[in-house]
Amino acid sequence: SENEVTQVNRCLDAAKACNVDEACQKLRTDYVSQCIRHVSRTEQCNRSKCHKALRKFFDRVPAEYTNELLFCPCEDTACAERRRQTIVPACSYESKEKPNCLTPLESCKGNNICRSRFAEFQYNCQPSLQSTTGCTRENYAACLLAYTGIIGSAITPNYVDNSSSSVSPWCTCNTSGNRQEECENFLHLFTKNICLQNAIHAFGNGTNLNPVSNA
Amino acid sequence: ARMKRARVRKQPCTLKEVEVSVSELGLGYVSDETVLFRYCSGTCDAAVRNYDLSLQSIRGKKKIKKEKVRARPCCRPTEYDDDVSFLDSKNHYHTIKEVSAKDCGCI
Numbered sequence: 001s002e003n004e005v006t007q008v009n010r011c012l013d014a015a016k017a018c019n020v021d022e023a024c025q026k027l028r029t030d031y032v033s034q035c036i037r038h039v040s041r042t043e044q045c046n047r048s049k050c051h052k053a054l055r056k057f058f059d060r061v062p063a064e065y066t067n068e069l070l071f072c073p074c075e076d077t078a079c080a081e082r083r084r085q086t087i088v089p090a091c092s093y094e095s096k097e098k099p100n101c102l103t104p105l106e107s108c109k110g111n112n113i114c115r116s117r118f119a120e121f122q123y124n125c126q127p128s129l130q131s132t133t134g135c136t137r138e139n140y141a142a143c144l145l146a147y148t149g150i151i152g153s154a155i156t157p158n159y160v161d162n163s164s165s166s167v168s169p170w171c172t173c174n175t176s177g178n179r180q181e182e183c184e185n186f187l188h189l190f191t192k193n194i195c196l197q198n199a200i201h202a203f204g205n206g207t208n209l210n211p212v213s214n215a
Numbered sequence: 216a217r218m219k220r221a222r223v224r225k226q227p228c229t230l231k232e233v234e235v236s237v238s239e240l241g242l243g244y245v246s247d248e249t250v251l252f253r254y255c256s257g258t259c260d261a262a263v264r265n266y267d268l269s270l271q272s273i274r275g276k277k278k279i280k281k282e283k284v285r286a287r288p289c290c291r292p293t294e295y296d297d298d299v300s301f302l303d304s305k306n307h308y309h310t311i312k313e314v315s316a317k318d319c320g321c322i
Contacts, residue, residue: 009247015302016249020234025251025299032300033310085306 008075010204011082014068024065027057035088044089054092055113055152063141073204074165081162087151093158093170101171101178101187107154114153121146127195145197148164157190165200166191178183220269228257228290230319237301244309248301253321259288262321 019026031053039046058066059119070087087093108114124146126136135143147167150157156167168190171182190196234255237246270286273279296315301307 012247016234019248019250019301020297026297029298029310030301034309036308036310081306082302085302085308088308118295 006117009082010068010072011074011079011086012071012133014065018061018065021065024061027053027061028083031057032152035091044127047091049177050088051152051156053152054087054156058146058151063145063148064130067144067203070151071144071200071203073201077162077178078157080164084159087156087158089158092152094151094157095170098170098172100175101113101169101173101183102176104169104171105152111154114150114155116144117149117153121150122189125189125193125196125199127193133195134198140199140202143195144203147196147199165197167196167200226257227261228255228259228319228321230254230316231256234240237303240311240314241313242311243272244301244303244311245305246301246303250299250301251315253296253315254315255290255292255316257290257319259290259321262288264288288321290319291322292318293322294318 018028031050034053035045035050037045037049046194050072058132071081072079072083108118124135124137124139125143127134131138133140137143157167157169160166160168168187171187173180173187176183219282230253234249235252235292236247237244237250240250242254267286267288270279270284274286294317296317297312298310298312299314300308300310
């Protein structure tokens with residue numbers, strides 16, 4: 001029947017919900033406009049202005065809209081690509097070279113806003129193998145809020161592709177030399193964080209209190 | 216009786232809104248995103264000015280013949296809404312200007 005063909009795209013629904021809300025629509029348009037504006041032949045966009053507009057969006061728009069845009073669950077690549085595109089990654093996330101993760105981390109520590117937002121992220125998304133939620137703080141909402149808090153900073157995270165819900169900042173731990181462990185400790189806060197993974201998953205299926213069972 | 220009912224249905228010029236997909240705007244963009252489209256609708260009977268009455272009279276006396284003139288106020292946007300951004304079906308973002316009304320007036 002027709003219903004079986006129609007695919008649910010919660011990320012598209014999230015865009016609709018934002019567009020029909022005056023404040024969400026305005027602040028979304030603000031960051032999109034900043035992030036797609038070409039500045040010169042050599043520079044694709046003004047990243048710092050794009051980041052600033054993204055921070056404003058996630059700071060001022062209620063989580064009921066921002067979480068749906070950013071953590072909408074997907075079953076196909078069309079949905080997951082839209083989710084990946086939420087933060088306009090061509091401007092806010094990607095760059096030609098992938099730096100070593102310690103470079104963005106150092107630059108984050110040198111910035112007051114980023115330093116405190118990162119501390120909140122470490123605190124609220126701290127993984128725990130003892131806890132049933134996977135989180136030391138047992139609070140998914142706080143972890144998701146802390147995650148959105150670092151978007152628009154030097155360590156801006158995003159989905160790594162359009163086929164999974166893995167997230168990472170734009171960096172690697174290759175060529176870390178004697179700081180390999182320090183680098184991986186940072187990177188794994190995103191790529192191997194059971195608390196963050198559970199929080200995103202739980203948001204998607206509406207079971208904000210029950211963690212994913214690792215069967 | 217029929218006239219009366221018709222007149223009741225005529226609302227004065229106001230801002231209305233409808234949810235449409237970006238594709239339905241007909242601007243050439245292909246996107247399933249839904250946006251709020253605001254438009255001006257209604258009559259301007261109460262806003263007839265001496266200008267309109269005079270123009271009608273003078274036109275009636277054939278003193279103005281070939282030119283296209285409008286002797287009635289028109290319900291149109293006096294201000295346009297803020298820009299609207301959306302992601303199209305090829306995953307490119309766009310921002311469009313002056314696509315939706317913010318305020319209406321009989322002008």
